[in-house]
Amino acid sequence: MTITEKILAHHSHQEKVTPGEFIEASVDLVLANDVTGPLAIQEFEKIGATKVFNPAKIVLVPDHFTPCKDIRSAELVKKLRDFSRRYQVRFFEIGQVGIEHALLPELGLVQPGQLVIGADSHTCTYGALGAFATGVGSTDVAAAMITGRIWLRVPATFKFTYHGQRQRWVGGKDLILYTISRIGVDGARYQTMEFTGPVIDSLPIDDRFTMANMAIEAGAKNGIIAPDEITLTYLKSVITAFKMEPADLRSDLDSIYCQQIEIDVNQIEPQIAVPPLPSNSRSVRELTGTRIDQVVIGSCTNGRLSDLEKAAAVFLHGKVHPEVRTIIIPATQNVYYQAVKKGLIDTFLTAGCVISPPTCGPCLGGHMGVLAKGEVAVATTNRNFVGRMGHPESLVYLANPEVAAASAIKGRIAHPEEVVNP
Amino acid sequence: MMVKGKVWKLGNHVNTDDIIAARYLNTTDSQELATHCLETLRPELVQKMEPGDILVAGENFGCGSSREHAPIAIKAAGFSLVIAVSFARIFLRNAINIGLPVVETSEAKRIREGDLLEVDFEAGMIKNLTQNSQYFWSGYPPFLQELIKCGGLMKWVRKKYIKSE
Numbered sequence: 001m002t003i004t005e006k007i008l009a010h011h012s013h014q015e016k017v018t019p020g021e022f023i024e025a026s027v028d029l030v031l032a033n034d035v036t037g038p039l040a041i042q043e044f045e046k047i048g049a050t051k052v053f054n055p056a057k058i059v060l061v062p063d064h065f066t067p068c069k070d071i072r073s074a075e076l077v078k079k080l081r082d083f084s085r086r087y088q089v090r091f092f093e094i095g096q097v098g099i100e101h102a103l104l105p106e107l108g109l110v111q112p113g114q115l116v117i118g119a120d121s122h123t124c125t126y127g128a129l130g131a132f133a134t135g136v137g138s139t140d141v142a143a144a145m146i147t148g149r150i151w152l153r154v155p156a157t158f159k160f161t162y163h164g165q166r167q168r169w170v171g172g173k174d175l176i177l178y179t180i181s182r183i184g185v186d187g188a189r190y191q192t193m194e195f196t197g198p199v200i201d202s203l204p205i206d207d208r209f210t211m212a213n214m215a216i217e218a219g220a221k222n223g224i225i226a227p228d229e230i231t232l233t234y235l236k237s238v239i240t241a242f243k244m245e246p247a248d249l250r251s252d253l254d255s256i257y258c259q260q261i262e263i264d265v266n267q268i269e270p271q272i273a274v275p276p277l278p279s280n281s282r283s284v285r286e287l288t289g290t291r292i293d294q295v296v297i298g299s300c301t302n303g304r305l306s307d308l309e310k311a312a313a314v315f316l317h318g319k320v321h322p323e324v325r326t327i328i329i330p331a332t333q334n335v336y337y338q339a340v341k342k343g344l345i346d347t348f349l350t351a352g353c354v355i356s357p358p359t360c361g362p363c364l365g366g367h368m369g370v371l372a373k374g375e376v377a378v379a380t381t382n383r384n385f386v387g388r389m390g391h392p393e394s395l396v397y398l399a400n401p402e403v404a405a406a407s408a409i410k411g412r413i414a415h416p417e418e419v420v421n422p
Numbered sequence: 423m424m425v426k427g428k429v430w431k432l433g434n435h436v437n438t439d440d441i442i443a444a445r446y447l448n449t450t451d452s453q454e455l456a457t458h459c460l461e462t463l464r465p466e467l468v469q470k471m472e473p474g475d476i477l478v479a480g481e482n483f484g485c486g487s488s489r490e491h492a493p494i495a496i497k498a499a500g501f502s503l504v505i506a507v508s509f510a511r512i513f514l515r516n517a518i519n520i521g522l523p524v525v526e527t528s529e530a531k532r533i534r535e536g537d538l539l540e541v542d543f544e545a546g547m548i549k550n551l552t553q554n555s556q557y558f559w560s561g562y563p564p565f566l567q568e569l570i571k572c573g574g575l576m577k578w579v580r581k582k583y584i585k586s587e
Binding site: 022035036038039042043046047048049064065069070072073076118119120121123135136137138139140142143146147151153185186189190219221277364365366383385386387388392 | 435437439440443444445447448449450462463481482485486487488489490491494508510511512515516519520563565566569574575576577579580583584
């Protein structure tokens with residue numbers, strides 16, 4: 001069995017599961033946010049449920065429109081807060097809250113081998129730690145809050161093997177954008193994307209989060225990386241004790257894959273995904289003339305400490321272009337605090353960036369940097385759909401933090417080496 | 423179950439931002455969501471459609487965000503059914519969970535805007551009255567049939583877990 005099949009078999013108390021099979025699996029963690037949570041609570045109450053299966057396994061993270069952008073979003077967050085008090089489930093108040101997919105791993109709430117569902121499509125992020133994690137809807141969350149279970153169709157696994165050496169400026173974001181460009185936005189629909197190979201073996205944990213995070217942009221059910229020393233080192237930094245279950249979290253040598261591709265990483269340059277699809281990825285060099293109005297560095301994809309470190313290293317070489325606004329969004333309170341202590345915030349402020357509190361905000365056109373008609377942004381986020389960051393006639397280009405920072409300085413899409421080694 | 427309605431045809435990779443933009447996600451009111459259904463892609467559609475009309479799309483319908491507001495908006499707008507060549511997985515489960523009928527068939531490619539369709543779920547048949555043709559689809563696996571028969575996930579949960587307590 002593959003690692004995903006092993007986790008699903010374990011959680012459905014079976015010896016073995018087969019792709020295509022429907023199972024009811026137990027969940028280790030159920031997540032909802034301020035957009036999806038209120039609908040889940042509505043469904044929970046509608047059928048007269050009066051208790052949750054296990055308060056310790058439910059988390060409500062108000063991250064999308066917070067700090068609340070308007071009265072209605074304040075009402076939505078209040079609904080989460082009231083529910084959390086009544087049922088003793090975990091809720092993160094402003095001051096503790098961060099972007100869910102950066103926050104939960106940081107708090108040690110996700111561990112290898114677990115089964116995590118979240119009413120947010122980027123729940124697949126936790127596959128970076130060797131968990132089976134998948135995005136579901138609000139009704140799924142309502143049902144799981146009551147039963148502790150979820151219905152799933154076992155996905156077939158698509159194996160990606162990365163060989164070679166990463167070039168300078170190429171990180172997890174570039175690897176995943178390149179991969180999606182190879183297979184398309186539905187290239188792994190209903191499937192597991194299993195990331196393997198020597199490049200993954202040495203890939204830092206934050207870059208792994210970025211890769212697993214965007215598995216959904218290829219239509220995948222989950223992305224997953226077998227836990228190794230890098231995973232364990234990270235886990236030890238966030239939790240004191242944990243038990244890996246099932247214990248054998250590697251795909252067997254005789255695993256059956258529906259598809260496999262080998263990717264030569266030597267050839268991959270820093271990528272940029274042209275609107276309106278994340279699969280429209282090209283080498284940054286092909287687009288370096290494109291004028292921009294805004295840069296956003298943050299999100300569940302690239303708002304972690306190492307992302308900010310990479311961006312700050314570029315901003316040491318130049319200030320934000322006078323015609324560009326640059327918004328830095330540390331993904332969590334802890335990332336923000338570390339960024340202050342390491343002097344990154346100093347660098348950003350000196351360069352002319354503005355710092356936002358942790359929020360999904362502009363990534364989904366919510367608040368904190370919405371685009372006007374005709375405006376163009378380079379963002380380290382995950383989607384460049386029509387109108388994603390604001391007006392339907394605005395544009396979003398997706399890139400890594402260094403490309404975003406270099407573009408902010410140049411006022412146009414730029415390769416980091418234009419700024420760092422001019 | 424039978425439905426009959428006129429077709430509104432969409433392309434490939436219609437995402438949930440297209441179906442309901444995030445700026446409207448500060449409400450859970452289905453009727454309000456319905457007024458903005460597919461606004462970015464086809465601003466006139468909600469005004470012009472009749473209750474019972476059918477959405478027909480290409481590949482990967484409903485990709486992107488997990489927002490259940492998308493199938494809710496489609497259902498509340500009055501669409502009786504969505505037919506697509508393929509669905510993105512979260513949208514598919516959301517639609518089934520909330521009781522919005524969906525049919526996955528490659529025959530969706532042959533259906534045109536304005537066609538009048540008659541769909542028989544039991545027989546797994548789509549009659550295209552305009553093109554004078556018919557298409558069959560294989561139907562849902564037994565587990566999903568059970569969910570659909572119950573009227574969605576919460577009714578299934580109530581039957582299976584709550585009533586038995």
